[in-house]
Amino acid sequence: MTDVLAIAEHRRGELRDVSFELITAGRELASEVGGDLHLGVISGDVDAFADDLNRDGVDAIHTVDDGEEFNHDVYAQAIPQLFEEAGADILVTPNSVNGLDYAPAVADDLDLPLVTDSVALDGGDVTEVTREQYGGKVETTYDVDSESFAVTVRPAEWPQAEGDGDAEVTAVDVDIDEDAIRSEVTGFEEVGGGDVDxxxxxxxxxxxxxxxxxxxxxxxxxxxxxxxxxxxxxxxxxxxxxxxxxxxxxxxxxxxxxxxxxxxxxxxxxxxxxxxxxxxxxxxxxxxxxxxxxxxxxxxxxxxxxxxxxxxxxxxxxxxxxx
Amino acid sequence: MKILVTVKEVAEVEDEFEISGLDIDESYLEYDLNEWDDYAVEEAVQYSEENDDVEVVTVTIGPERSEETIRMALAKGADRAIRVWDDSLEGVDFLSTEATSEMLAAVAEEEDPDIVFSGVQSDDDANGATGVMLANKLDMEWAAVVNTLDLDLDEGVAGVHRELEGGIEELTDVRTPAVLTIQSGINEPRYASLRGIRQAQQKPLDVQSLDDLGLDTGSLDSPLERTSMYEPESEGDATIWEGSPEDTAGELADFLRDKGVVEG
Structure with a gap:
């Protein structure tokens, strides 16, 4: 079995659309490589999030109840533990600002080859990843000659998963070293206000x-x-x-x-x-x-x-x- | 205090180009300093101008050709430069993020900077991952996509705004040493002055081989292999108006009137 672990994304109490796109991308990939799709949900109202994410094609959901908002130091510690708990081989994350704020570190810790900003995936013994380069002027394909790897997927490239699922939801007790949390999110600011909308x-x-x-x-x-x-x-x-x-x-x-x-x-x-x-x-x-x-x-x-x-x-x- | 800035010479592609093998044919490429790195250099130089005893060091991975580009960062106020290159890197299709960050980490360990600035991504490959992976290899803290920075190296804290999607910024305090990936628009990069360009010729630019860095080529091996590059088929079915500017502008004007979105 080659299992896939996809990490959901949320902000200020709401799941972001890309989380549901990851289910579609992750499900397709898991089926192609012959494994299960696991979802990881970290921080925030994890039970409500898990309920919403429990859609067709998801085999298991693992939640980590730690803090309200995204903190990369928590994610970077929790994901390798979830990866092991799920027995996963492939890590899938959003190619979002926050996804790119933890995926490279997690890939490095887990010693997984990393391909970012994927627009198409073709899973197999050797998985082929398609991405764009030179400002979208060309597309390139990469063979990942490894059963285990990490990939970030571009938002809005896969449709959102629908339909109710029957995945088992498990709360995972991960070890978070508080001394390794070296960033503190102090707030959010909306920019771009003003007289013109x-x-x-x-x-x-x-x-x-x-x-x-x-x-x-x-x-x-x-x-x-x-x-x-x-x-x-x-x-x-x-x-x-x-x-x-x-x-x-x-x-x-x-x-x-x-x-x-x-x-x-x-x-x-x-x-x-x-x-x-x-x-x-x-x-x-x-x-x-x-x-x-x-x-x-x-x-x-x-x-x-x-x-x-x-x-x-x-x-x-x-x-x-x-x- | 020392700021290390990672910089990259990137290839820009002309409108019309051809692909030969697994990359764009060399004759259609022009080389320049990566746009995001220009902002990173500016951020470092501004800090060094506003504070005493701050050295700005740039590091790049690239062939001899890239020295011209790297000198531009020196001309804009960086104090010295390090270029990593090795015969074994000649003719390599692409460098994985792992390989790039491994080499940069070896230099950073030698230099022992108080903070590292890196562009959010490179114009050509657009991996967007090197800075964060570098931080992890150095066991430093990091922040990705910084568009406002309030740095106090003496206190060991960087107050940053991270530019999230949809016009939202995350306000975060980051403990230094750290790697910050710098977003475009954070400042106004200066143009190099003639005096700066002259001075840059005298500034140190050291070349380091893998051996110098204590790395062997095996440590750069990757299970990733580029297998094809092609122009994506246009998905578009746009109606293209043709003719003189007067004709085409007239077509567009008629269209807008028909659509009823404008009067007159």
Whole structure:
């Protein structure tokens, strides 16, 4: 038997969607390698979480009741013990900010080869893992020539598991060395508040790296004005301090669902797509025809934004600024 | 006090490229300092400017070609650099996170820094795992994806904000020594000045082989093997408007009017 242990993720009292996706990914993998799927649930209201996670395909759930919120020093100590308790060979965790805050340490402690950010898994004697590289321009496959390994899976790549399960839930008494807890979570802060809520907008004009210089922003501001749309952006624009955080669309920014999303000079990295794929209609303006944004777009113009945007502004009765 | 910053020269790919074998053909690659590492270097240099007697040391794994990139970190204010390379690494398809962090750990043990900064991930491989694995190998504390840092090395504590998903930040106090993985946007990386570039030529850049670090090639073996690289098939079925900018902008304008989302 080659068993799989997947670790659920929660924050501020709620299970995160990726936890249910892990069940799907973990179940498929466990079936392919011929083993059981175990879930580990650590900290928080573990009984309620276990109840919710008890879905079709889960063979066993192991809970560790220790503290309220995620603390990587607790996870890093608890997971190897759960791994042993479950008799697991394969560790599956979310490729989330918190998943990447413990998986590399746990893999190192358990001496497991680690592959991160997997988008597809094909289990077997040798498991094949697919991931993206060079900013999503290429996919690569890796053979893991080991029965035992750790893999982190990209959120929103697998569907969420549904259907009631009948897994046995076991509370596990793990040893946690308090001296090895060297971080203390003191609170949470919501960022990106302010006067504009881009998640409420019907039409978003969204700008990315293609705008090149801060001075050029006036061009898309003018377009947003002419369209009566709201201006948003991808991460680099906010990193550069050209627009405030409340304008950022993506994994670490806002999730938006406008009627029309006009992506200008945005390549469409996975972190950005996570925030805008729910838009009704997506229009892309980008010079690179192979940019991932075109995988998602409904309409596109493969041309230079500095030629297209002034034309658009004038179409709607505005005046294109001189750059 | 000493800050060690892990830096990597990364390959950026042109819009049009070809794959040869298991990697992108060399002729379509341009090399630069990894974006996240640029922020990590800046964070270290700022701390060294605001506090007395802080040395900033960079460490990289890379061939001789990468020295030009590494000098850029020196030009921006790092004090000296270490480059790890070995004949046995030539022609290797990829280095596993285990191998990378093993080599970095060997250097860190030698240097004995008070804190280590590492970029959240590299632009090209995007493993996002090296910093945390390095911390574990060094038995140091760590924090991943730090976008605000209030560091007091004398007190031995780093107050950090960790950037979680969905616009939420986790506030955490981390005991040093520690490895912090630095998120983009934490600061404004400076451009190297001409004076900095000149000075960088005089700053020490030591090359260390695996033997120098007490490692043998066997310790870098991994059960992971890259078996293919390909361009993903486009899943898109976008309607592409073609023609002059006037034509295509006109098509988009008509579409927006038809959709009723804009007037005029």
């Amino acid at each position: 881009i998640s409420e907008a019907d039409v978003l004009v969204s700008i990315g790296r293609g705008i090149e210089e801060e001075e050029n922003l006036v061009l898309v501001e003018e377009l947003a004005d002419a369209l009566g749309a709201t201006l948003s952006s991808s991460r680099p624009i906010v990193d550069n301090g050209w627009l405030p955080k409340n304008r950022q669309v993506g994994q670490s920014g806002k999730v938006v669902t406008p009627d029309v999303y006009i992506a200008i000079g945005i390549s469409g990295a996975v972190q950005h797509v996570a925030g805008m794929k729910g838009a009704d209609t997506i229009v892309a303006i980008n010079t690179d025809p192979s940019a991932p944004i075109y995988d998602l777009a409904d309409y596109g113009i493969v041309d230079d934004l500095f030629d297209i945007v002034p034309e658009l502004i004038e179409e709607f009765g505005g005046e294109a600024p001189n750059l």
